[in-house]
Amino acid sequence: MRELLAMTAERASRYLEGVQTRSVAPNADTVARLALLDMPLADEPASAELLLQQLDEIGSPATMAMAGPRFFGFVIGGSLPATVAAGWLASAWDQNSSLYNVTPATAAIEQIALRWVLDVLKLPSDCGGAFVTGATVANFTALAAARHAVLAKAGWNVEADGLFGAPPITVIVGAEAHPTVLKALGMLGLGRQRVVTLPVDMHGRIRSETLPPISGPTIVCAQAGNVNTGAFDPFLQICKRAHDGGAWVHVDGAFGLWAAVAPSRAHLVEGIEDADSWATDGHKWLNVPYDNGMTFVRDSHALRAAMAITAEYLPTVSEHRNPADFTPELSRRARGVEVWAALRSLGRTGLTDLVERTCAYARRFAEAFSFAGYQVLNEVMLNQVLVSFGTPEMTKRVIDDIQADGTCWCGGTVWQGHTAMRISVVSWATTYADVEKSIEVILRIAARHRQPA
Structure with a gap:
């Protein structure tokens, strides 16, 4: 084992x-060689070293x-x-x-990591929380808690009795809601x-004045960090109008929640703490290995009611927090360890x-494209840049x-009818030199396709 792990390292x-x-992308020859792994399963064991x-x-x-430092695709x-x-x-x-x-050990580390994340994101410290695979399941988990809470308020136990015959739930989303939210709802x-x-407005933000009158069980889904523009919904207005009608507000903040840690970007999340649940990722801006997502729910009891599990053979009785009471999975890897390590190594x-640095790099990309005469389609308020190189066909060729x-x-991507190239800057490994090197190559390639004025 020692020799194998040393070789692996x-x-x-x-x-x-x-x-x-x-090269950031693999070439066709290396991809073709993957066929060498597709062999009949042998009868005899193979050595781990081989x-x-x-x-x-x-x-x-x-x-x-x-x-690496120059993957900007997602x-x-x-x-x-x-x-x-x-x-x-x-x-x-292997816990x-x-x-x-x-x-x-891992249950305690997870609880510490959740507390640290709530602290740096400036969310209520008494939230219930869970580590899951990513934003899809994070949204699912939070919305399951929302479903429980709004139906319990109407006198219905959805975990026991299902949705057949339940009071209908109104779900309100923005036109730019991420597909993972819609998948979770499904x-x-x-x-x-x-x-x-x-x-939504020209940036992809919900127009809060269009929020309809609310009555009965209702869930409103808002967004922190539009996947194309980086824009944030107006949380103060949405939460006030939704809560006045008794609705639950959920925020999909896969990467946008992390704006809270940057003084120059923190204004974007103003009012976000007024929501009832939040979803985010660790494998995006926190730069931990895949897969790692997080759910936070203000009403910890609603989250536990939606997710808890018990059986005669499980030692679930404890004065400590059982992670499985807050997640869809019973069997689960110790994702909290990597989040603990990320926050411990980085510090505040x-x-x-x-x-701050990756947001500055995004602005540098946008400035270079604009100076070269190309159209930047979004206000670069975070780490996302959309640029058009002319016609849709030309942009695709570039x-x-x-x-x-x-x-x-x-x-x-296609943003409000415009074909664009999207740049997402989020890696700890990206340096200013990587940005400048990428800009030089992008502009050189774009110039080859540029039509004469």
Whole structure:
């Protein structure tokens, strides 16, 4: 075991060192070589050393360099060194982190990490919380608590009696609600299309004055950090109008919640603490390994009522918090260890610098594109940049060539009818030099496609 883990550490270290300079996207030849792993399952065991060698030599070159400094295609952070190491140790512990009486170390670390996150995000300290796979399940978990609470207020026990015959729930979303929110609503039996959709402004923010009169069980879903523009819904106005009608307000803040840690961006989340539940990711701006999401619910009892589980063989009785009482999963990895390690390694100043620095890099991209005469489609208020290089066809060709070049990787999107390239800056590993190198390549490629004036 010792030799195997030492070899793994060496291979992983080489990968992470090489990812700084290699092409961000894998080339066609390395992807084609993945077929070498598709062999008939052998009858006899293989050595761990051999299979690790195969995974590294065939698999590593075919990966997208998401752990590197110039992947800007999605809101995906790299993994801070401390979190990689903590994740390896947590894997060695191999704790099924469900019950405090069985796994006290990881259950305690999780509770500490949740408390720290609530602190840095400036959310109510007595919230119930959970570590889950990502924002999809984080939204699902929070909205399950919301479903419980609004139906309990109407005298209905949804966990016991289901939705058949239950009072109807009105769900209100913005036109720019992220698909993960709609998927969560579908999984909860509330319907992806059975929603009231509110119009948004030019930045993608809900127009709060269009919120309809509220009566009966109602859930309002707001957004912190539009996935295209980085915009934030007006939480103060939404929460006041929703709460005046007795509604529950949920905030999808997969990456936007982390604006709270940056003094120059904190105004964007004004009023967000007035909501009833929040969803965010650790594997985005906190830069912990995949997968890691977090749910927070003001009414801890509603979260527990929606999620708790018991059985005769489970030692669930404890004076301490059982993580499985707050999550959809019973069997679950110790995600809180990596979040603890990230926050412990960064501290408050390091976390602030991470968010401030990446936001500054996004503004640098936008300034360079505008100076070169290209249209930046959004107000760069956070870490997202949308740029058009002309016609939709031309923009798509520029994106294709950038991805093929390999210096950086940016994706495409359509924003309010405009085809654009989207840049998301969120990795701890990105430096000013990486930004300048990427700008030079992007503008050189765009210039090749530019139509004469």
